Amino acid sequence: MVEHENFRPLRLHTARYRAHTTNAALCVHSAGRREPAPADHEPDRLGEELNNVDPHFWHNRWIRNEVGFHQGEVNPHLREYWICLGPLPEETVFVPLCGKAHDLAWLREQGHAVVGVELSPVACRDFFTERGIEPSVESDERFTRYFHDGIELWCGDYFELSAGNVPNIDLIYDRAALIALPEAMRQRYVAHLTALSREGTRTLLITLDYPPQDFQGPPFAVGDDEVRDHYAATHELTRLHHQRIPADDPLAQRGLIDATESVFRMRKRR
Numbered sequence: 001m002v003e004h005e006n007f008r009p010l011r012l013h014t015a016r017y018r019a020h021t022t023n024a025a026l027c028v029h030s031a032g033r034r035e036p037a038p039a040d041h042e043p044d045r046l047g048e049e050l051n052n053v054d055p056h057f058w059h060n061r062w063i064r065n066e067v068g069f070h071q072g073e074v075n076p077h078l079r080e081y082w083i084c085l086g087p088l089p090e091e092t093v094f095v096p097l098c099g100k101a102h103d104l105a106w107l108r109e110q111g112h113a114v115v116g117v118e119l120s121p122v123a124c125r126d127f128f129t130e131r132g133i134e135p136s137v138e139s140d141e142r143f144t145r146y147f148h149d150g151i152e153l154w155c156g157d158y159f160e161l162s163a164g165n166v167p168n169i170d171l172i173y174d175r176a177a178l179i180a181l182p183e184a185m186r187q188r189y190v191a192h193l194t195a196l197s198r199e200g201t202r203t204l205l206i207t208l209d210y211p212p213q214d215f216q217g218p219p220f221a222v223g224d225d226e227v228r229d230h231y232a233a234t235h236e237l238t239r240l241h242h243q244r245i246p247a248d249d250p251l252a253q254r255g256l257i258d259a260t261e262s263v264f265r266m267r268k269r270r
Protein backbone atom coordinates (compact mmCIF):
# COMPACT_ATOMS: atom_id res chain seq x y z
CA MET A 1 0.00 0.00 0.00
CA VAL A 2 1.23 3.50 -0.77
CA GLU A 3 1.28 5.66 2.35
CA HIS A 4 1.03 9.42 2.15
CA GLU A 5 -0.77 10.30 5.36
CA ASN A 6 1.06 13.59 5.71
CA PHE A 7 0.12 14.86 2.30
CA ARG A 8 -2.88 17.15 2.43
CA PRO A 9 -5.33 17.60 -0.39
CA LEU A 10 -5.46 21.19 -1.53
CA ARG A 11 -9.18 20.77 -1.98
CA LEU A 12 -11.33 17.83 -2.64
CA HIS A 13 -12.05 16.91 -6.17
CA THR A 14 -15.71 16.34 -6.89
CA ALA A 15 -15.39 14.42 -10.10
CA ARG A 16 -16.95 11.04 -10.20
CA TYR A 17 -14.78 7.98 -9.74
CA ARG A 18 -14.09 7.26 -13.39
CA ALA A 19 -13.22 3.72 -14.41
CA HIS A 20 -9.96 4.48 -16.08
CA THR A 21 -7.77 1.63 -15.11
CA THR A 22 -5.14 -0.48 -16.66
CA ASN A 23 -4.06 -1.21 -20.16
CA ALA A 24 -0.73 -2.44 -19.03
CA ALA A 25 0.31 -5.88 -20.08
CA LEU A 26 3.60 -6.76 -18.49
CA CYS A 27 6.61 -5.17 -20.15
CA VAL A 28 5.05 -4.34 -23.51
CA HIS A 29 3.24 -1.01 -23.73
CA SER A 30 4.80 2.14 -25.11
CA ALA A 31 4.52 5.36 -23.14
CA GLY A 32 1.27 7.15 -23.81
CA ARG A 33 0.98 10.77 -24.86
CA ARG A 34 -1.31 13.35 -23.34
CA GLU A 35 -2.15 16.87 -24.34
CA PRO A 36 -0.17 19.37 -22.26
CA ALA A 37 -1.95 20.47 -19.10
CA PRO A 38 -3.46 23.94 -19.28
CA ALA A 39 -0.93 26.47 -18.05
CA ASP A 40 -3.38 28.90 -16.48
CA HIS A 41 -2.46 28.15 -12.85
CA GLU A 42 1.21 27.31 -13.27
CA PRO A 43 2.88 30.70 -12.74
CA ASP A 44 0.98 31.16 -9.49
CA ARG A 45 2.03 27.84 -8.05
CA LEU A 46 5.66 27.79 -9.04
CA GLY A 47 7.05 30.05 -6.35
CA GLU A 48 4.87 28.40 -3.77
CA GLU A 49 6.13 24.97 -4.77
CA LEU A 50 9.79 25.95 -4.66
CA ASN A 51 9.40 27.52 -1.25
CA ASN A 52 7.57 24.48 0.03
CA VAL A 53 10.12 21.91 -1.04
CA ASP A 54 13.56 23.20 -0.17
CA PRO A 55 16.06 21.16 1.90
CA HIS A 56 14.61 22.54 5.16
CA PHE A 57 11.26 21.09 4.23
CA TRP A 58 12.72 17.60 3.95
CA HIS A 59 14.99 17.90 6.98
CA ASN A 60 12.01 19.01 9.06
CA ARG A 61 9.90 16.17 7.79
CA TRP A 62 12.45 13.65 8.96
CA ILE A 63 13.19 15.37 12.28
CA ARG A 64 9.46 15.49 13.07
CA ASN A 65 8.94 11.97 11.73
CA GLU A 66 6.32 13.29 9.30
CA VAL A 67 7.26 10.78 6.66
CA GLY A 68 3.98 9.57 5.25
CA PHE A 69 5.73 8.76 1.99
CA HIS A 70 7.70 6.02 3.76
CA GLN A 71 6.09 2.69 3.05
CA GLY A 72 5.94 0.01 5.70
CA GLU A 73 6.78 -2.67 3.20
CA VAL A 74 8.54 -3.24 -0.10
CA ASN A 75 6.83 -1.37 -2.91
CA PRO A 76 4.56 -3.81 -4.80
CA HIS A 77 5.49 -2.35 -8.19
CA LEU A 78 9.15 -2.95 -7.44
CA ARG A 79 8.43 -6.60 -6.62
CA GLU A 80 6.32 -7.05 -9.75
CA TYR A 81 8.22 -5.11 -12.39
CA TRP A 82 11.89 -5.19 -11.38
CA ILE A 83 12.31 -8.37 -13.42
CA CYS A 84 11.32 -6.38 -16.54
CA LEU A 85 14.70 -4.62 -16.42
CA GLY A 86 16.49 -7.92 -16.92
CA PRO A 87 18.58 -7.26 -13.81
CA LEU A 88 21.66 -9.34 -13.07
CA PRO A 89 22.58 -9.89 -9.41
CA GLU A 90 26.06 -8.51 -9.93
CA GLU A 91 24.74 -5.21 -11.29
CA THR A 92 24.73 -2.04 -9.19
CA VAL A 93 21.50 -0.18 -8.46
CA PHE A 94 21.36 3.56 -7.83
CA VAL A 95 18.42 4.85 -5.79
CA PRO A 96 18.07 8.66 -5.90
CA LEU A 97 16.28 10.40 -3.01
CA CYS A 98 16.07 7.04 -1.30
CA GLY A 99 14.77 7.87 2.18
CA LYS A 100 14.95 4.75 4.34
CA ALA A 101 12.87 2.66 1.98
CA HIS A 102 12.63 -1.07 2.58
CA ASP A 103 13.13 -1.28 -1.18
CA LEU A 104 16.87 -0.73 -0.60
CA ALA A 105 17.11 -3.93 1.43
CA TRP A 106 14.97 -5.84 -1.05
CA LEU A 107 17.25 -4.80 -3.92
CA ARG A 108 20.25 -5.96 -1.89
CA GLU A 109 18.50 -9.29 -1.32
CA GLN A 110 18.36 -9.71 -5.11
CA GLY A 111 22.17 -9.66 -5.05
CA HIS A 112 22.70 -6.08 -6.20
CA ALA A 113 25.12 -3.61 -4.75
CA VAL A 114 22.88 -0.70 -3.75
CA VAL A 115 23.85 2.97 -3.72
CA GLY A 116 21.35 5.52 -2.44
CA VAL A 117 21.53 9.26 -2.00
CA GLU A 118 19.45 10.99 0.64
CA LEU A 119 19.48 14.47 2.14
CA SER A 120 18.49 13.51 5.67
CA PRO A 121 20.96 11.98 8.14
CA VAL A 122 17.94 10.84 10.16
CA ALA A 123 16.77 8.70 7.25
CA CYS A 124 20.24 7.31 6.54
CA ARG A 125 20.92 6.40 10.16
CA ASP A 126 17.43 4.99 10.70
CA PHE A 127 17.75 2.69 7.72
CA PHE A 128 20.61 0.87 9.40
CA THR A 129 19.63 1.17 13.07
CA GLU A 130 16.14 -0.19 12.38
CA ARG A 131 17.91 -3.31 11.11
CA GLY A 132 20.23 -3.51 14.11
CA ILE A 133 23.21 -2.62 11.93
CA GLU A 134 26.11 -0.37 12.87
CA PRO A 135 27.26 0.95 9.50
CA SER A 136 30.71 2.23 8.66
CA VAL A 137 30.76 5.99 8.22
CA GLU A 138 33.01 8.23 6.15
CA SER A 139 32.63 11.96 5.59
CA ASP A 140 34.01 14.62 3.33
CA GLU A 141 32.88 18.21 2.91
CA ARG A 142 29.84 17.30 0.79
CA PHE A 143 28.69 13.84 1.88
CA THR A 144 28.60 11.45 4.77
CA ARG A 145 28.65 7.91 3.46
CA TYR A 146 27.03 5.18 5.55
CA PHE A 147 27.80 1.71 4.31
CA HIS A 148 27.44 -1.92 5.26
CA ASP A 149 27.42 -5.18 3.32
CA GLY A 150 26.71 -3.91 -0.19
CA ILE A 151 24.45 -1.00 0.73
CA GLU A 152 25.86 2.52 0.80
CA LEU A 153 23.83 5.62 1.53
CA TRP A 154 25.35 8.93 0.50
CA CYS A 155 23.93 11.53 2.84
CA GLY A 156 23.86 14.91 1.14
CA ASP A 157 22.47 16.75 -1.83
CA TYR A 158 21.72 14.59 -4.87
CA PHE A 159 22.64 17.51 -7.12
CA GLU A 160 26.17 17.50 -5.65
CA LEU A 161 26.76 13.85 -6.50
CA SER A 162 29.23 13.28 -9.34
CA ALA A 163 29.71 10.37 -11.70
CA GLY A 164 32.99 9.79 -9.88
CA ASN A 165 31.07 9.17 -6.66
CA VAL A 166 28.77 6.62 -8.27
CA PRO A 167 30.52 5.00 -11.24
CA ASN A 168 29.14 1.89 -12.89
CA ILE A 169 25.44 2.52 -12.46
CA ASP A 170 23.73 -0.39 -14.22
CA LEU A 171 20.24 0.07 -12.84
CA ILE A 172 18.20 2.89 -11.32
CA TYR A 173 15.12 2.70 -9.13
CA ASP A 174 13.03 5.89 -8.87
CA ARG A 175 10.07 5.70 -6.52
CA ALA A 176 8.82 9.02 -5.12
CA ALA A 177 11.95 10.86 -6.29
CA LEU A 178 10.95 12.56 -9.56
CA ILE A 179 7.47 13.18 -8.16
CA ALA A 180 8.91 14.58 -4.92
CA LEU A 181 10.25 17.58 -6.78
CA PRO A 182 8.37 20.64 -8.04
CA GLU A 183 8.16 21.21 -11.75
CA ALA A 184 10.96 23.77 -11.78
CA MET A 185 13.42 21.21 -10.33
CA ARG A 186 12.42 18.13 -12.29
CA GLN A 187 14.23 19.09 -15.50
CA ARG A 188 17.46 19.50 -13.56
CA TYR A 189 16.87 16.27 -11.65
CA VAL A 190 16.44 14.33 -14.91
CA ALA A 191 19.46 15.96 -16.57
CA HIS A 192 21.61 15.02 -13.59
CA LEU A 193 20.31 11.45 -13.47
CA THR A 194 20.96 11.06 -17.18
CA ALA A 195 24.49 12.40 -16.73
CA LEU A 196 25.13 9.86 -13.95
CA SER A 197 23.88 7.03 -16.19
CA ARG A 198 25.70 5.33 -19.03
CA GLU A 199 24.68 3.58 -22.20
CA GLY A 200 22.50 0.60 -21.32
CA THR A 201 21.56 1.77 -17.81
CA ARG A 202 18.01 0.58 -17.12
CA THR A 203 15.57 2.40 -14.88
CA LEU A 204 12.35 1.47 -13.15
CA LEU A 205 10.37 4.70 -12.66
CA ILE A 206 7.12 4.99 -10.69
CA THR A 207 5.06 8.15 -11.17
CA LEU A 208 1.82 9.58 -9.89
CA ASP A 209 -0.58 11.79 -11.80
CA TYR A 210 -3.70 13.67 -10.73
CA PRO A 211 -5.53 16.84 -11.67
CA PRO A 212 -3.13 19.51 -10.32
CA GLN A 213 -5.94 21.55 -8.80
CA ASP A 214 -6.91 18.62 -6.56
CA PHE A 215 -3.83 18.51 -4.39
CA GLN A 216 -0.79 20.43 -3.25
CA GLY A 217 2.35 18.34 -3.57
CA PRO A 218 4.57 16.73 -2.78
CA PRO A 219 3.92 14.27 -4.28
CA PHE A 220 3.56 16.32 -7.45
CA ALA A 221 1.55 15.27 -10.46
CA VAL A 222 3.77 13.96 -13.24
CA GLY A 223 1.90 12.80 -16.30
CA ASP A 224 3.08 10.23 -18.79
CA ASP A 225 3.56 12.99 -21.36
CA GLU A 226 5.98 14.74 -19.04
CA VAL A 227 7.91 11.51 -18.49
CA ARG A 228 8.19 11.16 -22.22
CA ASP A 229 9.31 14.76 -22.60
CA HIS A 230 12.05 14.22 -20.04
CA TYR A 231 13.38 10.90 -21.21
CA ALA A 232 12.35 9.96 -24.76
CA ALA A 233 15.28 11.73 -26.43
CA THR A 234 17.85 9.80 -24.39
CA HIS A 235 16.05 6.60 -23.39
CA GLU A 236 13.96 3.80 -24.80
CA LEU A 237 10.76 4.09 -22.82
CA THR A 238 8.10 1.48 -22.09
CA ARG A 239 5.09 1.90 -19.84
CA LEU A 240 4.52 -1.26 -17.84
CA HIS A 241 1.58 -0.21 -15.70
CA HIS A 242 -1.03 2.53 -15.59
CA GLN A 243 -3.79 2.27 -13.04
CA ARG A 244 -5.88 4.29 -10.63
CA ILE A 245 -4.49 4.22 -7.08
CA PRO A 246 -6.38 1.75 -4.90
CA ALA A 247 -9.31 3.00 -2.86
CA ASP A 248 -7.46 2.13 0.35
CA ASP A 249 -4.46 4.27 -0.60
CA PRO A 250 -4.13 7.08 1.98
CA LEU A 251 -4.14 9.64 -0.83
CA ALA A 252 -7.44 8.28 -2.11
CA GLN A 253 -8.84 8.21 1.40
CA ARG A 254 -7.99 11.89 1.75
CA GLY A 255 -10.02 12.72 -1.29
CA LEU A 256 -7.55 12.35 -4.12
CA ILE A 257 -9.76 9.90 -5.95
CA ASP A 258 -8.65 10.78 -9.45
CA ALA A 259 -4.99 9.77 -9.19
CA THR A 260 -3.19 7.21 -11.30
CA GLU A 261 0.17 5.55 -10.96
CA SER A 262 2.38 4.64 -13.91
CA VAL A 263 5.42 2.41 -13.98
CA PHE A 264 8.03 2.78 -16.72
CA ARG A 265 10.96 0.73 -17.83
CA MET A 266 13.67 2.84 -19.47
CA ARG A 267 16.97 2.03 -21.11
CA LYS A 268 19.53 4.73 -21.80
CA ARG A 269 20.70 5.00 -25.35
CA ARG A 270 24.27 6.07 -26.02
Ligand SMILES: C[S@@+](CC[C@H](N)C(=O)[O-])C[C@H]1O[C@@H](n2cnc3c(N)ncnc32)[C@H](O)[C@@H]1O
Pocket residue numbers: 058059069070071096097098099100101117118119120123156157158159175176177180218
Ligand atom coordinates in the same frame (compact mmCIF):
# COMPACT_ATOMS: atom_id res chain seq x y z
C1 LIG B 1 9.05 11.47 -1.10
S1 LIG B 1 10.51 10.97 -0.28
C2 LIG B 1 10.79 9.38 -1.05
C3 LIG B 1 11.81 8.54 -0.34
C4 LIG B 1 12.00 7.14 -0.93
N1 LIG B 1 12.29 7.17 -2.37
C5 LIG B 1 10.81 6.27 -0.67
O1 LIG B 1 10.26 5.68 -1.61
O2 LIG B 1 10.42 6.14 0.50
C6 LIG B 1 11.72 12.01 -1.03
C7 LIG B 1 13.07 11.94 -0.32
O3 LIG B 1 14.02 12.71 -1.05
C8 LIG B 1 14.88 13.35 -0.13
N2 LIG B 1 15.46 14.49 -0.85
C9 LIG B 1 14.81 15.60 -1.25
N3 LIG B 1 15.64 16.42 -1.91
C10 LIG B 1 16.86 15.80 -1.95
C11 LIG B 1 18.13 16.13 -2.50
N4 LIG B 1 18.32 17.28 -3.15
N5 LIG B 1 19.14 15.27 -2.34
C12 LIG B 1 18.95 14.09 -1.68
N6 LIG B 1 17.77 13.72 -1.15
C13 LIG B 1 16.73 14.56 -1.27
C14 LIG B 1 14.00 13.69 1.05
O4 LIG B 1 14.70 13.87 2.25
C15 LIG B 1 13.07 12.47 1.08
O5 LIG B 1 13.54 11.49 1.96
